[in-house]
Amino acid sequence: xxxxxxxxxxxxxxxxxxxxxxxxxxxxxxxxxxxxxxxxxxxxxxxxxxxxxxxxxxxxxxxxxxxxxxxxxxxxxxxxx
Numbered sequence: 001x002x003x004x005x006x007x008x009x010x011x012x013x014x015x016x017x018x019x020x021x022x023x024x025x026x027x028x029x030x031x032x033x034x035x036x037x038x039x040x041x042x043x044x045x046x047x048x049x050x051x052x053x054x055x056x057x058x059x060x061x062x063x064x065x066x067x068x069x070x071x072x073x074x075x076x077x078x079x080x081x
Contacts, residue, residue: 016069018062026064027054 006013023035030051036044036058048055 014070016066018066021062021065021069022058024061024065025049025052025054026056026061026068028052 003013020031023037023041024031025035028049028051030049032050034047034050036042036047045058046055047058
């Protein structure tokens with residue numbers, strides 16, 4: 001339904017795989033050991049990348065990574081919100 005509405009409005013619609021978007025650093029693109037993982041990691045809302053030192057809110061980080069996937073560009077260089 002969403003794809004149909006986007007086509008009708010002339011908006012680009014693209015499905016992306018959201019796997020690992022909360023675990024991958026949106027600043028450097030690495031998936032460090034410090035990122036939240038599995039069911040136990042669901043309660044972790046904020047984490048710091050051990051590779052580059054960037055601090056992330058879990059949801060904002062995932063949103064940046066999804067945006068990157070949708071625009072098919074490398075994760076490095078996305079400005080912080």
